[in-house]
Amino acid sequence: MTSHDLTRNQALVLNALSGAVNPLSAYDILDRLRGDGFRAPLQVYRALDKLVEYGLVHRLESINAFVACADPHDHEAHAHGVTAFAICDSCGSVTEFHDHTIENRLQQWQTAQHFKPEKTTIEIRGACNKCSSVA
Numbered sequence: 001m002t003s004h005d006l007t008r009n010q011a012l013v014l015n016a017l018s019g020a021v022n023p024l025s026a027y028d029i030l031d032r033l034r035g036d037g038f039r040a041p042l043q044v045y046r047a048l049d050k051l052v053e054y055g056l057v058h059r060l061e062s063i064n065a066f067v068a069c070a071d072p073h074d075h076e077a078h079a080h081g082v083t084a085f086a087i088c089d090s091c092g093s094v095t096e097f098h099d100h101t102i103e104n105r106l107q108q109w110q111t112a113q114h115f116k117p118e119k120t121t122i123e124i125r126g127a128c129n130k131c132s133s134v135a
């Protein structure tokens with residue numbers, strides 16, 4: 001699956017996120033994993049930290065929740081590119097995408113400004129196709 005050796009806790013957290021339709025908060029994850037021996041939020045946060053570092057999980061800052069990466073094999077895009085998320089405020093669905101035009105524009109700006117980016121995440125909030133067509 002991946003080149004990383006996951007601990008049991010990391011694998012459980014990743015599983016919970018992969019199996020979820022929508023993003024989960026750390027407390028949602030804790031709730032789902034209580035039967036697996038998770039007791040404290042710190043256990044979840046520790047596992048999440050590593051999974052985010054490995055690029056297997058993304059943190060959505062604007063809703064304070066986590067999603068499993070839609071394409072963990074696309075290391076190139078994650079290491080150098082821009083990760084964008086479209087987040088539906090009605091149903092909570094999240095779509096991850098990478099767009100080279102956006103990347104190139106931001107790169108030009110960063111080069112012009114001599115700004116060294118660590119990571120770039122774009123979060124678009126709104127209504128997904130399904131929700132916006134229910135009029």
Ligand SMILES: [Zn+2]
Pocket residue numbers: 055058069070071072078083096
């Ligand atoms: Zn991703």
Ligand SMILES: [Zn+2]
Pocket residue numbers: 088089090091092093127128129130131132
């Ligand atoms: Zn929706």
